[in-house]
Amino acid sequence: MIEAVGLTKRYGPKTAVEDLSFTVRPGIVTGFLGPNGAGKSTTMRMLLGLDAPTAGHATVNGRRYADHPAPLREVGAMLEARAVHTGRSAWNHLAALAATHGLPMRRVDEVVDLVGLHEVARKRAGAFSLGMGQRLGIASALLGDPATVILDEPVNGLDPEGILWIRNLMKSLAAEGRTVLVSSHLMSEMALTAEHLIVVGRGRLIADTSVAEFTSRASVGQAVRVRTPDSVRLGELLREQPGVVVTPDQDSADVFDVSGADSEQIGRLAALNQLVLFELTPHQASLEEAFMELTKDAVEYQTGTARTGTAQRTADERVKETAA
């Protein structure tokens, strides 16, 4: 069980996390979703007492992390950035962590086997591939057999086999009754593993909802793929329409996705302004697009005005950040 109450973190004038409150329940995988820079890692660092909140507080299994006499038995965490001395072997790294709690050294062998690092456990962690580093991070998280597991972007850098392994691991950890909080910037990944979602954008809570509810809401929205040589002009015109979101395509400057307007409206608008259209394809909005839609709404709510140019620009920036 994780409880965050009014968590706020400011770095000088910049607010990374603002008044974030949520509860993560045991027995299910909870996805912590948000674009890069939304404050997910900062929030996780505050849960672990690595960063002190500017305001608010967080408890894990009923206590502040630092107040647990044996914290690794309560919470196991793998943070996004590596937390391993590059000169030390994986086995010694785990042994040093185990020693702080007086855990037996056979436990180190157990977690090494569990994550499949047996053959490289005596090699320097600095020579590990990204995937091996992730596995070592997960081994560290599971060392104390914790009731709560916090994983920051665990599938990053893993091969398909590794991704599948992580998904199964997270599900089985939750099935054993543990609290599992997993962050990701990929909605599609969360749809496969998580049952519940906590969505953040710009450090604020956007949604605290079940995945089922989220996806059903998502499939309501229709999107239209537009291909035109006049993409800049048409994009501008569409953005002036109320309720329309334009998402530029990653690969082609001529292509963008539109939600909030159907093919007919887009076609008429193009004709009215004498713009050429090559393609107009209606399609179901993907989960990623639903996620964008959600983060966009939060920005509007925050500014408290109708769809202004600035609000739209920030939404587009976020799209680019996520794509990058």
Added chain:
Amino acid sequence: MSAVLEATPIATTLPPEAETRVTLVRVLKSEWIKFRSLRSTYWTLAAGIVLTVGFGALLCWAMLDHFNQLHADERASFNPTDHSLRGYYLAQMAIGVLGVLMFTGEYSTGMIRATVSAVPKRLPVLWAKALVFGAATWVVGTLSALAAFFIGQAIFSSKHLGASFGDPGVPRAVFGLGLYLTAIGLIAVGLGALLRNTAAGIASLFGLLLVLPLLVEALPSSWQSDISPYLPGAAGAALFTLHGDPGQLSPWVGFGVLCIYVVAALVGGAAVLRRRDA
């Protein structure tokens, strides 16, 4: 690396949670594992030994070679014990670098996050690192000092210039060098925790030991005599030199002053470790 496709449930062969509390003794054990599982530890300590013993022997040889050409006043200021221990000057750099790395090596690699997650009270980490590193440098420093002394005297004995371990002040100087190197090592650990950056830590340690004395020399001489003896290098040197500079503090007062620097560095490091985000 074979992946476990079917996630295996986690074995629960662990002792009850109440028996696995974080204690200072356990953190000490953890820091000892960390200390002995890095190659840099062995390289740097070896460098410390080689510099103390080897450089000391080299200086003794050179002295022996030139002794007959020395002026009378130079001969008068010659002390065989002091001369044999002179390799400390370089050895303290090696030990200082390793001491700084105790913390900054963790900050630069991100290991500090794992460390602080395991020991969220944080301060036991500083005490454990200081104890482990202090003990290691004391053993290595003392053994090197003994070796440097005996090798140096063996070299001097060919011209009957050597001192005997039983001579007045000699045991204090030889064992004092071990204590001095330990103190420098602890200052370095504190600076590493305080500054959290390897380059900054090493630069400030070297500044304290090498640059500050030169800057003080640029001051008017009346100020110099008020400040110089209290700088960490000079204060510590009072303990392990038999024929030191005029105005030098008495041996244990000097070492006491050095210990104030140690406490200051560790307290500063503790404050930063406790307060700042890891």
